[in-house]
Structures are given as structure tokens and as C-alpha cells.
Amino acid sequence: MRNLSKTIFFSLLVIFAFAGFANFVVPQLQPAPPPKEEVLDLSAMTMDQFVALGGRLVEGKGTCTLCHNEVGGRAPPLIEAVALTSERLADARYEGSASDSESYLYESMLEPSAFVVAGFGKAGSGDTESPMPDVSGGSIRMNEAEILAVIAYLQDMGGEEISVEIPEDAGAAAEEEEEDGEGREPFATVEEILDEFTCGACHMVAGEEGDLGPDLNAIGSARAHDYLRRAILDPNADIAEGYEADLMPDDYGEQLFAGELEMLIEYLAAQQGEP
Ligand code: HEC
Ligand code: HEC
Known part of the structure; x- marks a missing residue:
């Protein structure tokens, strides 16, 4: 107990010493006004x-x-x-x-x-x-x-x-x-995910008109969750009829956060085509 109070007393002493030093000895810096405009040195x-x-x-x-x-x-x-x-x-x-x-x-x-x-x-x-x-x-x-x-x-x-x-x-x-x-934060919406991973460059999905892969606007009525998950993580496991292998990127599994993958699968499963 004695040791503890000694330690506390000593710690406080050190803190006050530094605070005093900082307040009275170190000259106060006037915060500079922020620069009006960031000048990028283009040269x-x-x-x-x-x-x-x-x-x-x-x-x-x-x-x-x-x-x-x-x-x-x-x-x-x-x-x-x-x-x-x-x-x-x-x-x-x-x-x-x-x-x-x-x-x-x-x-x-x-x-x-x-x-x-x-x-x-x-x-x-x-x-x-x-x-x-x-x-x-x-x-x-x-x-x-x-x-x-x-x-x-x-x-x-x-x-x-x-x-x-x-x-x-x-x-x-x-x-x-x-x-x-740089490391990124997970996206909050499926639209951002589709956008960032440019699914629409190859697929018809979410209003995009990609033409190199199957139309995904009604994919949910044709494919179950497991199939969709495999189609994203391991595109060459099943090749959609009439389309080429080795075209869809096979590294989405490394790029997507787990929650994002689930959002994508839920979204695709819900695509039932034009009502
Ligand atoms: C979704 C697939 C796809 C993406 C993504 C894509 N291209 Fe293309 N690009 C093609 C195809 C297919 C052709 C051949 C048909 C044509 O001439 O438009 C082509 C043609 C070209 C040509 C003409 C080539 C030639 O030999 O005359 C250039 C240049 C080009 N692309 C540049 C780019 C650049 C740069 C990017 C990225 C910023 C890009 N492309 C992204 C599919 C794509
Ligand atoms: C560079 C073009 C390209 C991009 C980008 C791409 N895909 Fe694909 N995708 C394809 C092709 C080609 C196929 C058909 C061949 C196959 O099954 O691998 C396909 C197949 C699929 C299938 C299976 C469809 C079926 O009926 O069997 C799903 C689901 C799918 N893609 C989802 C996605 C999602 C989600 C993204 C974005 C995260 C994406 N794709 C990005 C080209 C692409």
C-alpha cells in the first residue's frame, strides 16, 4: 500500500513537472491560419x-x-x-x-x-x-x-x-x-460494391449494360445461393453456357469483405427479372 501511494505521488509529480514545463517554459505556438488554397507543385x-x-x-x-x-x-x-x-x-x-x-x-x-x-x-x-x-x-x-x-x-x-x-x-x-x-473500409451498399468491382462492365446488372457475361437481371430465378457464391469466388467452377472461361476475374474472394460477399449474393438472389 505504501509503495502504491509512493508510486502515485511520484507519477503526479512527474505529470505536474511536465505540465508546468510545457505551460511556462515552452513558448506557446500561435496556431497558423490554414493555407487558403492547397497549391500542388505540378512541375x-x-x-x-x-x-x-x-x-x-x-x-x-x-x-x-x-x-x-x-x-x-x-x-x-x-x-x-x-x-x-x-x-x-x-x-x-x-x-x-x-x-x-x-x-x-x-x-x-x-x-x-x-x-x-x-x-x-x-x-x-x-x-x-x-x-x-x-x-x-x-x-x-x-x-x-x-x-x-x-x-x-x-x-x-x-x-x-x-x-x-x-x-x-x-x-x-x-x-x-x-x-x-490503401486499405479500405467495407462498402455500405450493394450498389457501391457492384460499381467498385465493375461487375457492370461485363454484366447487365443494376442498370449497367455489360455484354461479355450473362445477364444478371433475373439470375435469382435461375440460380441458388450456393451457386451464386461459387460463381463469384471460383468463376471457372461452372461456366455459364455460351460464355468463355477465364474471363471473369477470379480474385474477388481476396478483394471482398465477407459481409460484402453476402450482400452481393443476397442482391443477386433477389434479382427475379422484370415483373
Ligand atoms: C469490358 C472489356 C473491356 C474493358 C474493361 C476495356 N476494353 Fe478496350 N477494348 C475491348 C474490346 C473488346 C476491344 C476491341 C473492340 C474495339 O475495337 O472496340 C477494345 C479495344 C481497345 C482499343 C483499340 C485497340 C486496337 O488495337 O486498335 C484500345 C486502345 C483500348 N481498347 C483501350 C482500353 C483501355 C485503356 C482500357 C482501360 C481504361 C480498356 N480498353 C478497357 C474491351 C475492353
Ligand atoms: C471481365 C468480365 C467480368 C467481370 C468484371 C465480372 N464478370 Fe461475372 N462473369 C463473366 C463471364 C464471362 C461469365 C460466364 C462464364 C463463367 O460462368 O465464368 C460470368 C459469370 C458470372 C456469374 C454466373 C452466371 C450464371 O448464369 O452462371 C455470376 C453470378 C457473376 N458472373 C457475377 C459477377 C459479379 C457479382 C461481378 C462483380 C463482383 C462479376 N460477375 C464481374 C464476366 C465477368
């Missing part, structure tokens, strides 16, 4: 960093590699897009308005149907309609700075001189991209 972003940002966007937010990858064969390889530009522009079917690789890549991302690479059009469209979504809209929603970063990356990959200039808001795009990569 600080080098072309190398801009290109690297583009590379991360292709795999991350842009979800380009969902379709443009080695396995699926559902989209042409992006690395060749620059080298093939002149061939595309000279194609008799070309009706777009691009004149060089920068404008062709730009057009390809915002108006995919302006020119559809032969053999890659939507089924039955005779290569007039592209299954690729406009990357500035829908669930991908890239802004201008992000699109330019992707173009810089593709030009660099394709071994061409980079013609895009680093835009003013590149710093903000890079910052946002960095935040996206």
Missing part, C-alpha cells in the same frame, strides 16, 4: 511518374486488364495499339476522326464503337458495336487527367515518343489513385 510530377500512374490505372481503376489480357482473347493486346494505329486509321471501315496515336487511343477509350477491331465486336453486330465501355462513364469513370496518363503509358509501352502533356490536375489524380490503393 514536381515528372513524365516518368505520369507514365507510371497510367500503368497503375490500366491495372487498377481503369480495369483495362479485365479484358485486355493474355488469357481471355476477348480484346486486342494494348501493347500493340500504338504500333497498329496507322493500320487502323487506313482501314476502309475506319470512320472516326483520329489522326495519330494520341487521338486514336483517346477515341478508343471514349468512343469504343468509332472503330471496332475486326473480330472483337459485340455478337451479331458485324463488328460495328464494341463491347468495351466508354471509360469516362459507367462504373470506370476515369477523368481527363487519368485518360491522358493511360495514353502516355501506352505510348511509352509501344515505344513511341510520348505526345501528351502532363495536365494541371495530374497531381490530384495521382493522389486519388494512391488513396484507392
Whole structure:
């Protein structure tokens, strides 16, 4: 007991000593007014960093590699897009308005149907309609700075001189991209989950018009919970008839929180089609 009160007394002494020191000895800092406007030093972003940002966007937010990858064969390889530009522009079917690789890549991302690479059009469209979504809209929603970063990356990959200039808001795009990569909080609604994991780029679901996978608007009347769970966690376990294997990403199990997976399954199970 004596020891305890000694300890307490000593602790209080130490606390008072520090408090006194802080109050009377250390000069008080005047809180500085917050800076009026955050000034981003844009000259600080080098072309190398801009290109690297583009590379991360292709795999991350842009979800380009969902379709443009080695396995699926559902989209042409992006690395060749620059080298093939002149061939595309000279194609008799070309009706777009691009004149060089920068404008062709730009057009390809915002108006995919302006020119559809032969053999890659939507089924039955005779290569007039592209299954690729406009990357500035829908669930991908890239802004201008992000699109330019992707173009810089593709030009660099394709071994061409980079013609895009680093835009003013590149710093903000890079910052946002960095935040996206950090650990995240679980999403609260199923709409956010569908949006973030771009299910609608490939499926008709929640108003999106994806065309590479089965229509999910009535999936609940055809498939039970267990099937839906397996379809998300292990897409190649059952291949929906008429669709290709190896196309749906197989790492949702690692990316989704358990509660999010349950929300998705409940949502899909409730999709009974048009009443
Ligand atoms: C849902 C699948 C899908 C996604 C996601 C997608 N693409 Fe595509 N993309 C395609 C398909 C299919 C084609 C071929 C048909 C066409 O020409 O539009 C294509 C064509 C292209 C072309 C023209 C290629 C050429 O050889 O002429 C470019 C460039 C391109 N995509 C860039 C991108 C970029 C960059 C992203 C990400 C920001 C992206 N795509 C996301 C499916 C997709
Ligand atoms: C890159 C395209 C792509 C994306 C992105 C994608 N899917 Fe798929 N999905 C497919 C394809 C192709 C199939 C059909 C082949 C198969 O069964 O694996 C499929 C099959 C399914 C099936 C089974 C349908 C059936 O009738 O058997 C479900 C359920 C499903 N996807 C849900 C989702 C959900 C939920 C997401 C988002 C978290 C998602 N998919 C994202 C391409 C995609």
C-alpha cells in the first residue's frame, strides 16, 4: 500500500513537472491560419511518374486488364495499339476522326464503337458495336487527367515518343489513385460494391449494360445461393453456357469483405427479372 501511494505521488509529480514545463517554459505556438488554397507543385510530377500512374490505372481503376489480357482473347493486346494505329486509321471501315496515336487511343477509350477491331465486336453486330465501355462513364469513370496518363503509358509501352502533356490536375489524380490503393473500409451498399468491382462492365446488372457475361437481371430465378457464391469466388467452377472461361476475374474472394460477399449474393438472389 505504501509503495502504491509512493508510486502515485511520484507519477503526479512527474505529470505536474511536465505540465508546468510545457505551460511556462515552452513558448506557446500561435496556431497558423490554414493555407487558403492547397497549391500542388505540378512541375514536381515528372513524365516518368505520369507514365507510371497510367500503368497503375490500366491495372487498377481503369480495369483495362479485365479484358485486355493474355488469357481471355476477348480484346486486342494494348501493347500493340500504338504500333497498329496507322493500320487502323487506313482501314476502309475506319470512320472516326483520329489522326495519330494520341487521338486514336483517346477515341478508343471514349468512343469504343468509332472503330471496332475486326473480330472483337459485340455478337451479331458485324463488328460495328464494341463491347468495351466508354471509360469516362459507367462504373470506370476515369477523368481527363487519368485518360491522358493511360495514353502516355501506352505510348511509352509501344515505344513511341510520348505526345501528351502532363495536365494541371495530374497531381490530384495521382493522389486519388494512391488513396484507392490503401486499405479500405467495407462498402455500405450493394450498389457501391457492384460499381467498385465493375461487375457492370461485363454484366447487365443494376442498370449497367455489360455484354461479355450473362445477364444478371433475373439470375435469382435461375440460380441458388450456393451457386451464386461459387460463381463469384471460383468463376471457372461452372461456366455459364455460351460464355468463355477465364474471363471473369477470379480474385474477388481476396478483394471482398465477407459481409460484402453476402450482400452481393443476397442482391443477386433477389434479382427475379422484370415483373
Ligand atoms: C469490358 C472489356 C473491356 C474493358 C474493361 C476495356 N476494353 Fe478496350 N477494348 C475491348 C474490346 C473488346 C476491344 C476491341 C473492340 C474495339 O475495337 O472496340 C477494345 C479495344 C481497345 C482499343 C483499340 C485497340 C486496337 O488495337 O486498335 C484500345 C486502345 C483500348 N481498347 C483501350 C482500353 C483501355 C485503356 C482500357 C482501360 C481504361 C480498356 N480498353 C478497357 C474491351 C475492353
Ligand atoms: C471481365 C468480365 C467480368 C467481370 C468484371 C465480372 N464478370 Fe461475372 N462473369 C463473366 C463471364 C464471362 C461469365 C460466364 C462464364 C463463367 O460462368 O465464368 C460470368 C459469370 C458470372 C456469374 C454466373 C452466371 C450464371 O448464369 O452462371 C455470376 C453470378 C457473376 N458472373 C457475377 C459477377 C459479379 C457479382 C461481378 C462483380 C463482383 C462479376 N460477375 C464481374 C464476366 C465477368
